[in-house]
Amino acid sequence: MTISIIGIGLIGGSMALTLKEKGFVTTTIGVDNNPVHEQKALELGLVDKVLPLKEAVAQSDIVVLAIPVSACVQLLPAVLDLVDKQVVLDAGSTKQSLINAVKDHPKRKRYVATHPMWGTEYSGPEAAVADGFANKATVICSKEDSDADAVEITEQLYRTLGMHLVYMNAEAHDVHVAYVSHISHITSFALANTVLEKEKAEDAIFELASAGFESTVRLAKSNPAMWVPIFMQNRENVLDVLNEHISQLKKFKACLEKENFAYLQELIEEANKIKKVLNKKS
Amino acid sequence: MTISIIGIGLIGGSMALTLKEKGFVTTTIGVDNNPVHEQKALELGLVDKVLPLKEAVAQSDIVVLAIPVSACVQLLPAVLDLVDKQVVLDAGSTKQSLINAVKDHPKRKRYVATHPMWGTEYSGPEAAVADGFANKATVICSKEDSDADAVEITEQLYRTLGMHLVYMNAEAHDVHVAYVSHISHITSFALANTVLEKEKAEDAIFELASAGFESTVRLAKSNPAMWVPIFMQNRENVLDVLNEHISQLKKFKACLEKENFAYLQELIEEANKIKKVLNKKS
Structure with a gap:
């Protein structure tokens, strides 16, 4: 063929x-x-x-x-x-x-x-x-x-x-990829910008960037020529997930602000359940 | 010795x-x-x-x-x-x-x-x-x-x-690690919770989780016994960075809501600069 x-x-x-x-x-x-x-x-x-x-x-x-x-x-x-x-x-x-x-x-x-x-x-x-x-x-x-x-x-x-x-079907696909792929990219782009914004004057700091940072920020290198069209076409689903993600981050923020470390522990234990999901995959 | x-x-x-x-x-x-x-x-x-x-x-x-x-x-x-x-x-x-x-x-x-x-x-x-x-x-x-x-x-x-x-010095250290390590963990925990919240009823979806998802969510497996005390002790720095990160995410949200794809392109191009930083490291 x-x-x-x-x-x-x-x-x-x-x-x-x-x-x-x-x-x-x-x-x-x-x-x-x-x-x-x-x-x-x-x-x-x-x-x-x-x-x-x-x-x-x-x-x-x-x-x-x-x-x-x-x-x-x-x-x-x-x-x-x-x-x-x-x-x-x-x-x-x-x-x-x-x-x-x-x-x-x-x-x-x-x-x-x-x-x-x-x-x-x-x-x-x-x-x-x-x-x-x-x-x-x-x-x-x-x-x-x-x-x-x-x-x-x-x-x-x-x-x-x-x-x-x-x-x-296409509708279900577009919802699911917003969760398992598109949001990871937005998170990573935003994380890169967070760090670049703060650390622009301090070159030395990047000495410290450890393996954990690299793995979360790796996707921030992705090509805008590919990703802008994806976000345009899947705009509504990505917005839904992004809103949910911002709410989840605000829970962490509230825990820190109120020094509610018991709830912080719960949030992290909840997040740990992703282990089961990732293990199931492989 | x-x-x-x-x-x-x-x-x-x-x-x-x-x-x-x-x-x-x-x-x-x-x-x-x-x-x-x-x-x-x-x-x-x-x-x-x-x-x-x-x-x-x-x-x-x-x-x-x-x-x-x-x-x-x-x-x-x-x-x-x-x-x-x-x-x-x-x-x-x-x-x-x-x-x-x-x-x-x-x-x-x-x-x-x-x-x-x-x-x-x-x-x-x-x-x-x-x-x-x-x-x-x-x-x-x-x-x-x-x-x-x-x-x-x-x-x-x-x-x-x-x-x-x-x-x-210790003060500079604690600020910098909030940026290059602690925030990555919060992002990852929150991303895991975002996905788990939405997808709890849909096992099949995790079939789709791709390499990009795994790398951003990997840190969400981290042990709360280690991380809660870190966030307690570095609370103020982590809060500063988390606030900045939420602002950055809101820029992406605003781009999608207003369909301002030119600015979205700029934000991603800005994030791409992390390449230089990560390359400088290695």
Whole structure:
């Protein structure tokens, strides 16, 4: 099979690399609106060749969109316009806007809405790695709106990446990712800004930043070109979660202000229950 | 040399293990108010023997307190009462309360106030590891209030652990750790509670928790027995930082509410500057 990857960055590049290595596809075609990325992807061996969109789709069995969700909403209908029997899927972090954008498209059933739940704080072709996806979940949304053969190829593709599949509708997906992914990024961005605001005049302090700080602030390196569109598209869910998170922080604040350390202990014991959740996962 | 470690958990156990391995000490003595921990520490080979406090101090050249900061404030004066020429140091995450607690003690100069900036979300003797401290910073506070030989042995000890040394007074230390360590923990606890509050009825969702979520929420597993006393002792600094952090989060909230995505982009670009800081460290 031949696959076209639109957007040869962290996600698209990693996918191309792994699917070729595992023998799921024989040819990988890259499509990118940034010629520097195209060149780099070729140099790094992420794809076999680069082509303009139209030729790429014509030569492919599978087309993957791995671009910011705002660009995806624009491009997906245009890709479906070019499609005959190809399977089209996307890897975006929000799903409702995208599904709405193509709900009346005559080729809608060739499209499978997916979200592989892996990423790092880095971006671009240089950030691509083999096997990053292994043991993570991929969400497939509203599979009943896609052709059965398209869903099946998509499932095989993600299983080849070592991922397990979770099924839900787009609305549920967008709520849940606000909790388990989008809020972590906002927290991390805000934490970085908190520290940078205070410590701007004091270089020496960063000597102290310990492993705990680094792990909570790691996501603050994430690319705004990816994240602003996610927050735009999932605005209402993210706002709900952010309001809840600010309320939770205010409970900690009230404990400190009132020196209510018994309640502080309870809040931390409650938070410790996340252990069970994280253990269940692995 | 012989070292006594009071509190044979994550920090004390890791210290004993590494200092013995590197040949900095020949004998390690454990002291713990929990007999289960004492037994476990012996089984795991973290210490050569366990003794009651008084005998342990009498047989030692160096005494390390690696217990919660509230217990440390109680115990440090009692340990100094037992001291002749021994060097006493602690590994607590707050420094002002502790230094105040012994400021008029006749043996004050045998005590060196230190904070090795390493830890994990785990606790107890089973959590101890060799080499966890390597390449991290240790803060030494107000070294001019300690005997020169005591400071020198302390510096050698931390260098043996592979750490580099940073010097500051206790007040500056407590402000800075509120920013680079304590706030990360509050954020993480509150994030865990945000998600647990919402998702309590939906087990399946945790399938989705991705690497980003795990890294931001990892610290939420941390032990309240350690953290409540830290927040008590560093209450005012932590409150200042928490207020600043809530303000930063409210900026993100305002951007989403007003759909001001240009400002959201700016906030994220600002947060991205943490890259430079984290890179400078390594």
